[in-house]
Amino acid sequence: MLTSLYIKNYALIDELNVSFNNGLSIITGETGAGKSILLGGLSLVLGKRADLSQVKTADQKCVIEAVFDIANYDLKELFKTLDLDYDVQTIIRREILASGKSRAFINDTPVTLESLVSLSSYLIDIHSQQQTQQLTQDDYQFKVIDALADNKLNLQEFSKRLIDYKILQKNLEELKLSKTELIKEYDYNLFLSNELNEINLEKINLEDLETQYEELNNVEVIGEKLSSARSILNAESLGVSDQINTVKQELSKITSFGKAYESLRERITSIGIEIEDILTELDDLEDKLSSDPQELERVSNTLQIVNNLFQKHSVSEIEELKEIKNDLQLKINNTESLDETITLKEQEILKLNEKLNQFALKIHNKRKKVIPVFVSKLEAILSELGMPNAKFNVALEATEKFTKNGKDNLQFLFMANKGSSFNELKKSASGGELSRIMLAIKSILAEYIQLPSIMFDEIDTGVSGEISNKMGEIMKQMSGKMQVFTITHLPQIAAQGDSHFKVFKTDIDDITHTQLKKLNEEERIVEIAQMLGGLNITDSAMAHAKQLLN
Template sequence: MLTSLYIKNYALIDELNVQFNNGLTIITGETGAGKSILLGGLSLVLGKRADLSQVKDNDEKCIIEASFDIANYNLRPLFSELDLDYEVQTIIRREILPSGKSRAFVNDTPATLESLTELSSYLIDIHSQHQTQQLIENDYQFRVIDALANTKENLELFSTKLLAYKALQKALQVLIESRAELIKEYDYNLFLMNELNEIKLESINLEDLEEQYEQLNNVEVIGEKLANAKAILSLEEQGVIDQLNTLKQELNKISGFGKAYEAIAERIASVHIELDDLLVELDDLEDVLSTDPQELERINSKLQIINNLFQKHSVSQIEDLISIKNDLESKVSDTEGLDDAIKEKENEISNLKNELDKIALEISKKRKAVLPTLTQKLEKVLSDLGMPNAKFKIELKEVDRFLPNGKDSLQFLFMANKGSSYNELKKSASGGELSRIMLAIKSILSEYIQLPSIMFDEIDTGVSGEISNKMGDIMKQMSSRMQVFSITHLPQIAAKGNSHFKVFKIDTDNTTQTQLKRLGEEERIVEIAQMLGGVDITESAMAHAKQLLN
């Protein structure tokens, strides 16, 4: 409930600080006294955008602060979701700076207007003739029925599964589109993959292959050079080995004359051994050397294929070709596996659709079950409000698609007078009738769910006499379950209040100020008497006022 409201430097208000109680609070005042200013200030803490023109003194900041007791509202999850500090006594504060910028705070935590708007919808409902237009909106009509039908848990489950259902549908569409794209490339990717698989890249050592090619391609030159090398080493008398042998013999003769000669002789002997080994290796290389045109052609062809693949794929390493091959295998596999993935996704969608159908059916059953009660209650309240012939026909029909709140279409059909035909509310109900219907609906809703504090802003316009008395009774009954405010010009309604405030203007120092005052018992009698008979209060008006209050 709204426990207090503080307004400073707003419109015609210098400073205002007022405390509110539970029950039915009445606000009265002459036309132009500033009731709309009061509502405008309250609207700012409810998330309305600020306007510098609303500031009374542009050199000072404007402050509007409202305190709410939310102990029974179960709003901890919402505060957490909005990243706001939860307090049982929650304070919402708006400031409009001289620069024109505005700031919002919830329990001293900075808040966005979006957060403020969402939070405030759970705290107070300012009901004006303009808001009555909600009644003709399908979403609001569903909220009324669902409140009576107690479908909250069903709707939450339906909403969760509907989100999952839509996500699956989106994922399926992505798979289908991916398959269409991959199919276009499938044949080409398969060709490239097979081409790379055919050459067995993992078994290729490019360096060895190139060496084999060079050897086979130059076998005659290699043979010639090997023969020349052998001749240089082994030619009799002129060969390196023969000459080295003679050198060794000469040095051996002096090796005993000193360590230096012995070392030289040993080194010559070592070289002699190494050259003998080299000669043996040259013999071996010459023995295995052979021409093999077919092998040469095979290796040359393989190298040509590899070089062509390097060029085709713009790489220069076997490892790069292997990576490309693996990627192609993945794409081909993905294409071949998409049919299974699509079928699996379709099965998931089908199963979830069946679940949604069951939940939607349960929601529909609950809704249909409360329609007679809602219709009966509405017609009863409207009869009390001077519309004895008002009749409702609420039609609920199943549609073949999922809506955000089930699978029902809804029509509120209304007939105001006997002999007329049922028609949509927006076509068959006047503005005054819509106001009474909305009051009836709010009163019925308050029996089923915890509504926020509600402020009726001259909902009684165009109403008088006994009807206004009934309207006041309805507000009084509602106030036993919730906090109700009524801005009214009717004394019959004003007399029903638990507390009564008066909005008025005063002129001081060439300025006009709007003020709000809680009326005492005697002041209240005078105010109601003035509402009955005007400024000049008669004894009969005073007596009538006392009678209404009693």
């Protein structure tokens, strides 16, 4: 419930701070006194876009702050979703700066207007003539019937599954659309894959292959040079091996003369040993060396294939070719299993379709069961509101198409007079009739669900006499379960309130200001007497006002 409202520097309001109680609060005032200004300020708190022209004094910021007691509203999950700190006493503040920039806060945390609207829709409902038109919209009609049918949980489960169902359908459609293209690519991918498989990439070492090619391609030169090197090292007269031995023998004769000479002899000895090893390896390499034209051709062909593949796939490493081969195999496997994937997806959709139909049937049956109760209550209230011949019908038709509301078409049909026929509500009910129908529906809803605080903005327009008494009684009855505000010009309704506020204008220093005052008992009698007889209050008007209040 709304516990207080603070407005500063907005339209004709300098500063206003008012507290509210539960029950039925009446707001009255002469035409043009500023009741719409009060509603405008409250609308800003609820997320309406700000306008710099609404600021009273341009060089000062406009502040509107509302405090709500939300203990009974079960909003902890919503606060968690909006990433806000939950507090039973929740404060919503809007600021319009002199620059024109607007800011919004929930419990002192900056929020977007989207977050503000998400929360405020649970807190207060400003019911204007414009909102009455919601009654003719499908979504609102479903909302009414489902509230009475207690379909909230069923609709939540249905909605979750419907989202999954639509995603699966989209995936299936994409699979089928891509099937033709994938099949076209299949032959080419298979060709490329086979081409890569033929050379057995796992067994190819490019460096070894290139070395092998160089050896086979230069076997004669290699043999010649190996033989020449061996001859130089092992020649009988000038061979390096013999010369090393001669140096070693000469150094051995002087090793006893110092460590330096011993070290030189050891080093030349090591060189001699290394030369012998080299000679042995030269002999081995020369013995193994042989010309093999067929192997040379095989190695050359393999290198040519690898280089062609490098060029074709724009890569330079064997590992990159392996990755391409794996990717191609994956595409081939996906294409080969595409029909199976499509079949599995279709089976999954069928199962979900069956589950959705089960929920849709539950939702439909609960709606069907509650509609006669709703129609009976509505017609009874409308009769008391001066529409004794009004007849209501709710057409509920099961369809084959899934929508966010299940599988039903639902329509409110109305017949205002005897002898006429049922027609769509928006075509058959006048503005005044729609207002009374909306009031009746709100009063019925209040029996079934926790409604937010509601502010009726002159819902009694065009109503008088006994009907206005009944409207007041209905709002009074609703206020036993929720907080109700009503802006009214009718004394019969004003007298039903638990508290009474008056909106009025004053002129100070040639500047007009709008103010709001809570009336005491005596002031309330005077206000209702003026509503009955005008500014010149008569004794009979005062007596009548007292009678209404009693």
